[in-house]
Amino acid sequence: MRKRTLKRGLTGFWWFTLAFLYLPLAVVVLFSFNASNSAASFTGFSWRWYHQLMGNEQILSAFANSMVLAIVSSVIALGIGCLIGYGMYRHRHRKLGWLIVLIYLPIVLPDIVFGISEMAFFVQVHRLTGLFQPGLGTMIIAHVTFQIPFVALIVYSRFVGLDPTLFEAAKDLYATPAKRVIHFMLPTIKPALISAFFLSFTLSVDDFVISFFTAGPESATLPIYIWGAIKKGVSPEINAIATLMIGAVAIAAIISLMFSRRRQA
Amino acid sequence: MSYAGVTPSARSRAMVRESRHLLFTVAPGATWIVIFLVLPSAYLMGVAFMTNGPYGLPEMPLSLASFERLAGFGFLGWSPGNLYTLLRSLWQTLVSTGLVVLVAYPIAYYISTCREKWRPIMLLLVVVPSWTNQVIRTFGWMNLLAPGTPLSGLAEGLGLIPPNMGLYPSNFAVTLGLVYNFLPFMVLPLYAAFEKLDTAQVEAAQDLYASPVRAFWHAVFPQTLPGLLAGIVLVAIPAFGMYVIPELLGGGKGMMLGNLVANQFSGGANWPLGAAGAILMLIATFVGLFAMRRIGKRLGGGEEVVI
């Protein structure tokens, strides 16, 4: 009897929490269709803010920057992170404490310290050498830096999960290390590579603080543009871009759900 | 080991090859992190020990002035502003982490009691909002808590806030934003702990102790502790250094350490002071991590706390 009350209470709490999680997003979506620019009352349905978006070159270029940044940084991080992941696995019996510390550093460092360090450093190096002009280049560098650890850890854990005898078999099968990499290693860790790429991509698109401090005048990403628009106080247009981004996330969620379903089946 | 029976020279050659392999795989990434993170952080720490120039940029000679400023000593004698900021950061971290635990614990338990085919979907539902950008999520709360909205009207009707003022901007809005932002970080490790719960132990405890509270305390809670600790680390550390949420939801009243640091780098304010603040934040981060590790180890259970 008491157990059932508990369960019922928990179910109620679950729905309440879901409402808490989705209410702010729902409000953004709702008000993106608001006919007036009031933030407090919904006065009627309209596509007005979306039309306004379409003609906005800054938003389009911010979108392009976000995509270039996410794709290029993820690809670089995938290459470098993959190598580290494999190195960590292959040499896991050695004392690699310093490497572990190094790899966890980008993860535990507070965003703001990360971003400001990079900014101060790039500014100083730029002053001395003329390299690292703030812009997409510096942002890519910063993003790769925080993506490497995640790629390395995912790849490492995939290797650890493999049967060690597989490696011996591969050694017998393929004569050269290059062939081993192409025909055995890459196919085996493909799922890890795919999930590492998507995680890197998500981390990059999601980042605001580090991008904000390493960006140059022409490299504003969508989050930076939205931040500027919030600070400027123009609201309904932000709702519209934000809704498009929420839509993209919802699609990603549905896809990932379908994948997990299929895996179960 | 595997080299037994091989001649010494072959053995050392193999070792050289292994070392070269290690270098080839690990060096690119390690170098990258050293150049683009360790070096910049070291530079920032150096800045903290420099003098604040007339327009806020670091200058020689070296000095401890920025730490004195951080502690509140300036041209005008001691002032408590930075102390307020620090205490506010600690308080917000404490309260929001506590609230996150209070919400996440039952939610994680509830998910683990549901039918197996529903669990991934439920977890996904909890996590999906955090896939949207932090700035957008926070903007959602700005819309929801602004003056004139139903929630603000309700709070006003209950006499919780002064008339005409919304729930945002306020310290309450910052707490809410933090809880919202970090909830999934707590639910996931707790769920992992609940899923592995040893039911035999729980049933034995139910027979042993009369009250369900005691059964929970002795059999369930200890088993979920590693997950709880992992969650606390994942929530408290980033919350302490938060920048976006207090900036957008605090409205000038909710400044936290992250904002103090960032402000010093804008408008030519004071780079060395900002760098000193960053060092304080780093110390707090590492103390937090270290403490969690110690507690985690003492609790044993063989389970190492994530991170």
Next chain:
Amino acid sequence: MTINKTALALSVGAALLAGSVQAQENKLYLFNWTEYMDPAIIEAFEEAHDVEVVQNYFNSLPEMLSKLQAGGVSQYDIIVPSNYYVPRLIETGLVQKLDKSKIPNFANVMEQFQDPAFDPGAEYTAPYQWGTTGVVYNTETFPDAPKSWSLLFDPEVNPDHPFALMGDGQVSLGGACAYLGHGYDCTDPEGWKEAARLLIDTKGRDNFSGFTDGTPALQQLARGVTHVGLSYNGDYLFFKDEDPESFATLDFMIPDEGAEMWVDSMMVTSEAPNPDMAHKFIDFILDAEVGAQLSNYNYYASPNAAAEPYLDEVLTQPPVQPSEADMERLRFTPSLEGESLQIFQQLWSEVQSR
């Protein structure tokens, strides 16, 4: 395949690093306040000189300065700071002297702007627009609003309606100084301290909503989020014209205790990628008709004497041209340096953190 991809990515990355230096030949980078430039002027300039103008915007001077320090100095050609930031930009070496031989239209500039106090001889600056910072308030909420800073600082005048102060600390502190009778442009540490205390008390009031920059403050007022705030005369008229309905109940006022008058100037950064084009642009803006077009667009007073015949009527009356009585009470925000700048920074950071 991954290796190929990595190589590709690396080369793309390298190209990006190197590429940011080149490809700026035919571009002019303008770093300006938001809503301050007529797009038609930009188009006309692009056509006349076969160049692409890239605009970036800031909401406050501290924001502008920090962007410049964080590498912007080599990426923007022209910046448009206000008078009190000019000396510190010159002293930190972030700007370069103008070559007046390339700016024949400088002769159009009114006499008082040819030799301003903040830049003797106008060696570095060419005036863009000038204006005032005043109190914008809701006339329905405050039908008998006093012409005074008390609308912001006296809890008895405004006990329970949300209000905002200016994000730029020097303006907010100046307002508090003026209210306390030390004058808007006070710099004496005792006066400042008292003003800072007033700001801290004001922040502690329940209906204080935050520190907001000038342009966003108007958005908040228009949407009813706040009922009093600080903003600029031209922006007020600009947005009133765009949204007459929301602005019908908003009014702009210059407090009798004194307030801010400012001049925004065009300056060329010291490492400008395209200084020649920057000079051409400045000359273009100082043309009589273009100068008038600019003022007619953004509702600010023109420092261009030759532009006068082309100005709309609204630009010849308050609030664009303040009344004579108001004019006497307007002051420049003091430009700070050395110890006084540091004292100000400390006081302001104290205000922010309480």
